[in-house]
Amino acid sequence: MIYDCVIIGGGIAGLQAAIQLGRYQHQVLVLDAGVGRSTLCRSYHNVLGYPDGVSGKYLRTIGRKQAEKLGVEFLFGKVESVEKQGEIFFLHTQSGEFYQGKRLLLATGVMDRLPDFPSLIPCLGSSVYVCPDCDGYEIKDQKTLVLGSGNVGANMALTLSYWTEQLIYINHEQKPVDAELIKKLHEKQIAYYASPIVECLAKGEQFQGVALQNGEKLAAHHGFVAFGANEVKSQLAKQLGVELLENKHIVVDPRSKMTNIKHVWAAGDVVAHSEQVTIALGDGSQAAIWIHKSLIE
Structure with missing residues (x-):
């Protein structure tokens, strides 16, 4: 099966994009390794509607349920490599499976370097x-x-x-x-x-x-x-020839969130911007809108 869009990363940006694309009735697959900042944070306090705080785990849980109701598929796994052949992206996971998509959204995030306590x-x-x-x-x-x-x-x-x-x-x-x-x-x-x-x-x-x-x-x-030296998870972007900054964040068009590689988008903390849940939500939605536009051209 060739999906309309494969989203790598099931964090805040990836989930928001999945919901938007699901509402457009596209065939969407989210590949999520189950790690990232939003799996760790017990409480975000600056998100609209949650004055007493909301955990990353809760947002991920309700976001996935919302996307699944719209027909979005989720699979647990880490993508090991990705390549573009013609107009199709081929993704290979660590477990040896592979998937195909017409569009690709990288929402792979950043992982903070934390002391071992x-x-x-x-x-x-x-x-x-x-x-x-x-x-x-x-x-x-x-x-x-x-x-x-x-x-x-x-x-x-x-x-x-x-x-x-x-x-x-x-x-x-x-x-x-x-x-x-x-x-x-x-x-x-x-x-x-x-x-x-x-x-x-x-x-x-x-x-x-x-x-x-x-x-x-x-x-x-x-x-x-x-502690600095946080891990920017842009390794897959590098495989595709996506433009990266010196700090390894992905460069995107500010309007569409598309990278320099046609039909490859990026959203969330992996992109060069203020690393915020609220911005990740906007990124995911904005990228999804332009992915939809490209699919119906």
């Missing part, structure tokens, strides 16, 4: 955050620990000083921090520790602080993570 994961989105634009509001006037690495963590702490004066930056990986940034941290009265963290303290979704290698414990009910 299992107790931190339940806190993500509830009391520990990664995006100051999404969640800076959540730490307003609250004591907050920034767990990070080198200049990336220092810049995060300085950004968060807009929201609170009670900040501590812990350079877990002890990578160098520029002298100018150290000076700015001092000017903002942001405490700085260049020490490895040995344990993240938490009770369920409630972050409580960290224990440092030197035996010191730092207590706080809020945390931000800023």
